[in-house]
Structure formats: C-alpha cells, structure tokens
Amino acid sequence: MLTIGSLAQKTGTKVQTIRYYEQIGMMPEPGRTAGGQRRYGNPELDRLAFIRHARQLGFSLEAIRELLDLSDQPDRPCHEADAIARRQLKQVEQRLARLEALRTELKRMVHECSGGQTADCRVLEVLRDHSECLTDHAGIGA
Amino acid sequence: MLTIGSLAQKTGTKVQTIRYYEQIGMMPEPGRTAGGQRRYGNPELDRLAFIRHARQLGFSLEAIRELLDLSDQPDRPCHEADAIARRQLKQVEQRLARLEALRTELKRMVHECSGGQTADCRVLEVLRDHSECLTDHAGIGA
DNA sequence: GCTTGAACCTCCAGTAGCTAGAGGATGTAC
DNA sequence: GTACATCCTCTAGCTACTGGAGGTTCAAGC
Numbered sequence: 001m002l003t004i005g006s007l008a009q010k011t012g013t014k015v016q017t018i019r020y021y022e023q024i025g026m027m028p029e030p031g032r033t034a035g036g037q038r039r040y041g042n043p044e045l046d047r048l049a050f051i052r053h054a055r056q057l058g059f060s061l062e063a064i065r066e067l068l069d070l071s072d073q074p075d076r077p078c079h080e081a082d083a084i085a086r087r088q089l090k091q092v093e094q095r096l097a098r099l100e101a102l103r104t105e106l107k108r109m110v111h112e113c114s115g116g117q118t119a120d121c122r123v124l125e126v127l128r129d130h131s132e133c134l135t136d137h138a139g140i141g142a
Numbered sequence: 143m144l145t146i147g148s149l150a151q152k153t154g155t156k157v158q159t160i161r162y163y164e165q166i167g168m169m170p171e172p173g174r175t176a177g178g179q180r181r182y183g184n185p186e187l188d189r190l191a192f193i194r195h196a197r198q199l200g201f202s203l204e205a206i207r208e209l210l211d212l213s214d215q216p217d218r219p220c221h222e223a224d225a226i227a228r229r230q231l232k233q234v235e236q237r238l239a240r241l242e243a244l245r246t247e248l249k250r251m252v253h254e255c256s257g258g259q260t261a262d263c264r265v266l267e268v269l270r271d272h273s274e275c276l277t278d279h280a281g282i283g284a
Numbered sequence: 285g286c287t288t289g290a291a292c293c294t295c296c297a298g299t300a301g302c303t304a305g306a307g308g309a310t311g312t313a314c
Numbered sequence: 315g316t317a318c319a320t321c322c323t324c325t326a327g328c329t330a331c332t333g334g335a336g337g338t339t340c341a342a343g344c
Binding site (some may be wrong): 285286287288289290291292293294295296297298299300301302303304305306307308309310311312313314 | 315316317318319320321322323324325326327328329330331332333334335336337338339340341342343344
Binding site for chain 1 (some may be wrong): 185195197198199200212224227228230231234237238240241242244245246248249251252267
C-alpha cells in the first residue's frame with residue numbers, strides 16, 4: 001500500500017498532479033485510511049507511470065484516455081479498439097520520424113562541435129519539412 | 143510575403159498562436175504593411191514549423207527556445223552549444239526508446255485484432271518500465 | 285475610385301494541464 | 315502522548331494556447 005507521496009516519488013509526479021488526475025477521472029478514486037488519506041496499489045502505479053510517460057511523449061490527456069480505455073476494456077468491440085490503435089500508431093510513427101531527424105541533427109552538431117569548431121547549425125531545418133504532414137495541415141487552421 | 147493567415151495555414155497553427163509566440167518572444171516581430179498588418183518571409187515559416195513540430199514532440203517552449211538559440215547563434219561558445227545539444231540529444235533518445243516500445247505494442251494490437259479477436263491489451267505495460275528513467279525520478283518530486 | 289467581404293488588428297477572457305500555498309488534520313516514530 | 319513529516323481540501327497562479335468582441339485594412343470586382 002503506497003501513500004500518495006511515495007506514488008508521486010516513484011513516478012516522478014507531483015502529489016498535486018495525482019489528485020488533479022483523480023479529479024478529472026484519469027486516475028480512479030483510491031482506497032482511503034480511516035483518517036481519509038489515499039492509499040494506492042501496483043495497478044495505480046502502472047497507470048500513473050503510463051500517463052506520465054505518454055505525456056512526456058506529447059500525447060494529450062484525451063489521447064491517453066483512449067489508450068487507457070483500450071487497456072481497461074480488452075473485450076470491447078474489436079473494430080473500435082482496432083481503429084483507435086491504428087490512429088495512435090499513425091501518430092506514433094509520425095513522431096518517431098521527426099524525432100529521428102532531430103536526433104541525427106543533434107548528433108551531427110555534437111560531433112562537429114567536439115572537433116573544436118562550432119558548426120553551422122541546422123536543427124531548424126530538420127523539423128521544417130512538411131512532406132509527411134501536409135495532409136494534416138492542408139486546409140486546416142485558416 | 144505571407145500574411146499571418148497563410149503562415150498559419152502552412153504550419154497548421156492558429157493565427158492567435160502566432161501572435162502569442164510573437165508576444166512571448168518565440169517569434170520575431172515581423173514587418174508590417176502601411177496599415178499595420180504583419181507580413182512574413184521564409185525564415186519565419188521555417189522557425190514556426192520548427193516550433194510546432196517540436197511542440198508536437200513534447201518539448202516545452204523553453205527547450206525549443208534553447209534549440210532555436212543554437213540555430214540563431216552559430217558562432218557562440220562551442221562548449222555551451224555542445225552542452226545544450228548533448229542534453230537535448232539525451233532527451234530525444236529517451237523519447238525515441240519509449241515511442242518505439244509503444245509502436246511495437248500498438249502494432250501487435252492491430253495485428254492481433256485483424257485476426258478477429260480483441261487481444262489482451264498491454265499498452266499500459268510498455269510505458270510502465272522505469273529502468274531508463276530512474277535517474278530522472280530518483281529523489282525528485284517528493 | 286468606390287464598395288464589399290474576407291482577413292486583419294488589439295484586447296480580454298476562457299481552457300487544458302498542471303503547480304504552489306494557506307490552513308488544518310493524520311500517522312508514525314520516538 | 316507529543317512532535318513533525320505527510321496528508322487533506324480549497325483556492326489561486328502558471329504555461330501554452332484558443333476564442334470572441336469590436337473595429338480596421340486589403341484586394342477584388344464594378
């Protein structure tokens with residue numbers, strides 16, 4: 001049985017954030033002691049770790065809620081889960097492509113820099129390319 | 143010369159967001175027409191595209207500002223740029239590892255699902271692991 | 285050259301996702 | 315049985331946007 005503080009520490013979350021997640025329904029209402037303090041188990045630890053990592057990867061709480069729902073309801077209609085999984089997969093692959101481009105460029109900079117010369121910097125260029133995301137932008141946001 | 147609206151469209155940004163970035167100094171103050179309307183060129187387009195993609199990858203505006211500074215001052219002290227690049231590279235590689243794990247799991251779900259059966263879902267497990275980030279959490283946030 | 289409508293302007297208020305602090309109760313270790 | 319770290323609720327503030335009111339500008343068509 002974990003206190004909210006130790007759960008926070010294990011997941012690198014602020015105590016307040018955990019209570020906030022409970023408030024908005026991202027985390028379940030945990031058991032309480034006689035005095036009213038929250039006590040958590042391992043399932044909550046896993047769930048919170050997932051949420052935090054997914055947030056660090058740039059997923060919205062809404063998207064994370066969807067992923068968690070996939071996990072919560074393993075016997076839900078298959079086509080529905082499949083559609084969500086496919087949609088998330090597409091997003092994940094787009095992110096991977098961009099992150100890999102950024103990694104390559106940062107590596108190049110680190111290497112050239114170790115050579116003693118500050119190189120011309122092209123970080124900006126590597127995330128400029130719209131070829132993979134034109135479908136996302138086209139006609140949107142105007 | 144681009145209007146703020148076409149810049150917004152090309153980058154998938156809201157017009158308001160561009161003005162917000164200008165306000166907080168993430169985007170430079172652009173030229174204006176006699177009537178006071180903003181006009182942008184290609185450098186601003188690249189910069190904004192970079193910001194947006196980096197945001198989608200989960201970087202804070204502060205981290206993005208650092209990356210942009212690398213780009214803005216190619217002749218700054220080498221060790222400084224190098225330190226920033228290395229720090230960002232480390233973050234990027236952590237993100238890549240987690241995203242790859244998530245991709246694998248989503249792929250597995252999509253495959254098993256196409257088989258006609260909703261599989262047991264382990265999305266949650268794949269981002270549970272703390273082995274790579276214990277150093278980040280240890281002692282923090284409590 | 286004048287009109288007209290989409291797009292622009294500023295300013296301000298609202299949202300998502302946290303984060304910090306006040307003021308007080310609880311729990312465990314001596 | 316008393317310290318004192320941690321917990322509780324509540325409220326307010328912060329980052330990163332987003333939307334709307336009320337008014338101005340620009341470019342296309344007459």
